Amino acid sequence: MKQTLIALVEDKPGVLNRVASLFRRRNFNIESLAVGHSETPGISRMTIVTDEEELLRRNVVRENLFRLINVIEVDDVTDQPTVVRETALIKVRANATKRAEIMNIADIYRARIVDVATESLIVEITGDADKINSMTDLLKPFGIIETARTGALAMTRGTVTPRDPASYAKYAAGNGKRSH
Amino acid sequence: MAEMKTGAQIVIECLIKEGVEVVFGYPGGANLPIYDAMTFYPKIHHVLTRHEQGATHAADGYARVTGQVGVAMATSGPGATNMVTGIATAKMDSSPIVCITGQVGTGAIGGDAFQETDVTGVTLPVTKHNYLVTDVRDLAYTIKEAFYIARTGRPGPVLIDIPKDVQNAKCEFVYPEDPIDLPGYHPAARATVAQVARALALINAAKKPVILAGHGILLSGATGQVLEMAEKGSIPITTTLLGIGGIPAGHPLNMGMMGMHGEAAANQAIQEADLLLAFGMRFDDRVTGKLATYSPNSKKIHIDIDASELNKNVRVDVAINADLQVVLEQFNGDVEAADRTAWLNAIRDWQEDSSQRDIINSNDGIFRAAQAIFDVWKFTKDNNPVVVSDVGQHQMLEAQYFKHEKPHTLITSGGLGTMGFSLPAAIGARFGAPKGQEVWVIVGDGSIQMTITELMTAVQENSNINICIINNGYLGMVRQWQQLFYDERYAETPILSPDYVKLAEAYGVQGLRVTKREDTLAALSAAKAHNGPSLIEFVVEQHDMVYPMVPAGADLHQMIRRPTA
Numbered sequence: 001m002k003q004t005l006i007a008l009v010e011d012k013p014g015v016l017n018r019v020a021s022l023f024r025r026r027n028f029n030i031e032s033l034a035v036g037h038s039e040t041p042g043i044s045r046m047t048i049v050t051d052e053e054e055l056l057r058r059n060v061v062r063e064n065l066f067r068l069i070n071v072i073e074v075d076d077v078t079d080q081p082t083v084v085r086e087t088a089l090i091k092v093r094a095n096a097t098k099r100a101e102i103m104n105i106a107d108i109y110r111a112r113i114v115d116v117a118t119e120s121l122i123v124e125i126t127g128d129a130d131k132i133n134s135m136t137d138l139l140k141p142f143g144i145i146e147t148a149r150t151g152a153l154a155m156t157r158g159t160v161t162p163r164d165p166a167s168y169a170k171y172a173a174g175n176g177k178r179s180h
Numbered sequence: 181m182a183e184m185k186t187g188a189q190i191v192i193e194c195l196i197k198e199g200v201e202v203v204f205g206y207p208g209g210a211n212l213p214i215y216d217a218m219t220f221y222p223k224i225h226h227v228l229t230r231h232e233q234g235a236t237h238a239a240d241g242y243a244r245v246t247g248q249v250g251v252a253m254a255t256s257g258p259g260a261t262n263m264v265t266g267i268a269t270a271k272m273d274s275s276p277i278v279c280i281t282g283q284v285g286t287g288a289i290g291g292d293a294f295q296e297t298d299v300t301g302v303t304l305p306v307t308k309h310n311y312l313v314t315d316v317r318d319l320a321y322t323i324k325e326a327f328y329i330a331r332t333g334r335p336g337p338v339l340i341d342i343p344k345d346v347q348n349a350k351c352e353f354v355y356p357e358d359p360i361d362l363p364g365y366h367p368a369a370r371a372t373v374a375q376v377a378r379a380l381a382l383i384n385a386a387k388k389p390v391i392l393a394g395h396g397i398l399l400s401g402a403t404g405q406v407l408e409m410a411e412k413g414s415i416p417i418t419t420t421l422l423g424i425g426g427i428p429a430g431h432p433l434n435m436g437m438m439g440m441h442g443e444a445a446a447n448q449a450i451q452e453a454d455l456l457l458a459f460g461m462r463f464d465d466r467v468t469g470k471l472a473t474y475s476p477n478s479k480k481i482h483i484d485i486d487a488s489e490l491n492k493n494v495r496v497d498v499a500i501n502a503d504l505q506v507v508l509e510q511f512n513g514d515v516e517a518a519d520r521t522a523w524l525n526a527i528r529d530w531q532e533d534s535s536q537r538d539i540i541n542s543n544d545g546i547f548r549a550a551q552a553i554f555d556v557w558k559f560t561k562d563n564n565p566v567v568v569s570d571v572g573q574h575q576m577l578e579a580q581y582f583k584h585e586k587p588h589t590l591i592t593s594g595g596l597g598t599m600g601f602s603l604p605a606a607i608g609a610r611f612g613a614p615k616g617q618e619v620w621v622i623v624g625d626g627s628i629q630m631t632i633t634e635l636m637t638a639v640q641e642n643s644n645i646n647i648c649i650i651n652n653g654y655l656g657m658v659r660q661w662q663q664l665f666y667d668e669r670y671a672e673t674p675i676l677s678p679d680y681v682k683l684a685e686a687y688g689v690q691g692l693r694v695t696k697r698e699d700t701l702a703a704l705s706a707a708k709a710h711n712g713p714s715l716i717e718f719v720v721e722q723h724d725m726v727y728p729m730v731p732a733g734a735d736l737h738q739m740i741r742r743p744t745a
Contacts (some may be wrong), residue, residue, distance in 0.1 A: 063488035
């Protein structure tokens with residue numbers, strides 16, 4: 001099982017660079033990284049998938065990440081029940097005669113056609129990596145023109161969560177320390 | 181309404197609030213406003229080093245002697261990039277320094293302006309944290325935060341890059357009195373009750389325990405607690421290079437330094453041990469040798485303030501992320517007195533074997549580097565001086581033959597192994613050390629030539645330091661490897677030196693030369709008596725080796741020993 005980390009980080013310039021630089025210089029491999037806003041203003045959320053599998057090594061990665069000053073919280077959710085999702089846009093060669101066949105495959109994967117042109121269409125699919133890879137294999141014979149994939153997003157299942165993001169709201173608001 | 185101040189004034193005001201008395205640096209176009217503001221604050225003494233690398237090493241030396249944050253300043257571009265080696269040195273050795281660099285104006289950033297470099301980008305991997313301050317209203321809090329981060333937890337270098345327009349901009353200056361509260365930084369880690377119980381059970385059950393004491397015992401102020409545990413449980417101690425001084429060298433339980441050029445008895449004890457107690461050290465490759473065969477039969481307890489060091493190089497049985505002093509206070513009451521006579525006797529036998537091989541005992545009329553260093557120790561020991569050593573053979577010989585009895589008396593670049601560190605670091609250490617405590621530099625002929633320009637800084641500051649150059653005409657440590665592993669092909673390791681006595685004279689430094697061992701005492705006395713910097717060149721045997729030696733990648737007990745006399 002590949003290591004999946006969820007990190008809450010301060011939304012400040014250069015934080016993504018700090019995380020990426022850490023992985024490079026410590027010789028940890030990033031399989032995928034997705035970053036965006038969290039539910040708390042001023043706090044960004046990263047989902048990072050690494051190729052580490054063994055527990056002690058995973059701890060070293062987690063602690064290194066946590067050591068960055070701008071990283072507020074790191075959860076290793078590898079062994080927890082987690083929803084993991086990626087999204088892909090796949091542009092497939094498709095003339096009028098092939099269109100129905102491709103739409104049929106998309107249906108099976110609960111993917112959507114989001115653009116149709118005379119010689120191509122774009123399929124949008126969301127799911128875990130296996131699902132996306134599997135559909136990609138079926139689309140290959142038609143001719144894939146281009147693929148764009150996000151990194152994985154992860155969220156643990158259920159309402160029990162070890163952290164309380166609301167408690168970081170005061171930092172997001174500057175904690176009254178900064179003058180602006 | 182609070183007083184309006186410029187960014188430059190705010191920088192200096194904040195330094196004074198942090199208790200800074202001395203700043204090491206170099207002015208330039210992008211930090212002119214800060215230097216101009218400094219002229220209005222006589223409380224802060226500025227030391228003009230001759231290179232920005234020297235400024236960072238000086239701040240580092242100051243920090244290591246005092247435990248306070250050292251401060252270095254430089255201008256943008258080349259000024260800042262010259263600091264990188266010094267910052268990396270401080271990072272590897274967990275030394276708290278704050279570097280303040282000027283930057284081109286915010287409007288010019290990214291446009292390849294004159295003397296522009298992405299300094300926060302360049303220094304990101306070698307700082308504990310860094311800042312680019314783009315709004316003068318953030319400046320005071322950022323400086324306070326920087327000092328806090330530098331000195332707390334595992335200390336380290338922090339850099340603040342300040343664009344010139346931010347230095348000139350004005351805002352109301354209200355010093356932030358509230359304590360720093362950062363969402364992602366919680367340096368006060370504690371051990372759990374279960375961890376302490378597990379560790380204690382291992383300690384009390386051990387027959388052949390060894391304490392590995394690193395720089396952390398000094399940084400945490402836990403030297404007393406470590407010694408208390410050792411004495412209570414009759415547990416022998418070995419230190420890393422940076423742990424030297426934390427445990428008195430003359431203490432019967434102190435086996436001396438471990439590792440590549442460590443004491444043979446200490447390395448043998450580690451390999452034979454049934455329990456390793458690793459305190460504030462990080463299992464560097466220079467102390468472990470080959471990891472696969474490292475201390476194969478021992479349980480291992482590792483205590484470090486930096487959680488990312490635990491299980492990084494060596495897998496341990498109990499990993500405790502905590503401040504060493506705090507956690508040892510929890511432990512010590514429950515460490516049981518134990519009879520470990522058999523273990524201590526075995527170690528004594530190994531030590532006896534080593535002392536017979538000691539090069540100090542050789543009496544063949546050849547003047548050796550080890551003897552020069554040994555004689556400096558004998559001459560200065562009653563003063564417990566600060567010794568700043570550089571990098572190479574002389575550094576290892578110093579670690580072996582200079583017996584440090586007090587904490588913070590050995591300042592050296594351990595982790596990064598930065599040649600050229602000693603002279604500028606000694607200038608910084610001189611500002612930090614009490615007036616009556618002497619500062620001696622032990623440096624090789626290669627290392628001194630890397631930063632010899634700082635001699636003039638020492639003269640300008642009338643810095644009372646004594647520089648002992650151990651001149652063997654080679655980059656000795658590299659030559660030693662060539663001698664052992666490259667069939668004596670001495671590629672670019674013979675190195676010429678200037679006439680150091682004449683050079684000293686040109687700089688206005690007292691210069692002396694010693695070519696025979698019997699002349700050392702007179703030279704050392706002259707250096708000690710001289711008010712201001714002195715330089716002694718010891719011309720020593722060229723081909724001496726540092727023994728024992730664990731070849732890189734070999735098992736820790738596979739040492740190349742000193743030949744028996």
